[in-house]
Structures are given as C-alpha cells and as structure tokens.
Amino acid sequence: MSIDQSRRTMDRYFALMGSGEDFAVCYRPDATWSVVDTGEVIAGAAAVGAYVVALHASSLITAPDHTAPRLATSSPLPAPRRRLAV
DSSP: OOOHHHHHHHHEEEEHTTTTTTTGGSSSSTTEETTTOOOOEEEEEEHHHHHHHHHHHEEEOOOOTTTOOOOOOSSSOOOOOOOOOO
C-alpha cells in the first residue's frame, strides 16, 4: 500500500469514527485485536470495531463540570523530563 493510499485509508477511518459511522468497514474481514494483558483475541471486522467502540467509551471520563472529556489512565502519567541547556 502506498503512502497516499495509507493516508486516504486513515483519513476515511477517522472521518467515519468521528461521525459515529461504522469505521469497521476499513478493517479486513479477518482483522484481529489482541489484548496483551489477558491474552484475549477479538476476531473479525465487526467484533474488532465493537471492541474499539467499547474501549473508547470506557476510556473517556468527564471532568466534574461535565465539559471536558479526557482519556482515563490506570496510573498517573510520569512527569515530563526536563532538558538541560547545553
């Protein structure tokens, strides 16, 4: 797949995802998603699409004022490292 084809595919994928449409049409019928922590394997385009939707839904939390969803993490992100001036 060329860089241009890859770019068009990803643009379509995120456009479909962002509009709430079925982005699983961008997956091959034999697509799989492996969950490293559990060893679970989700197989098939529709199943992988449903898993990604559920994953995104469970990963977003809303701020107390209900205005700013953000990605939930299981642990705090490490503080950024400071670069020393040379």
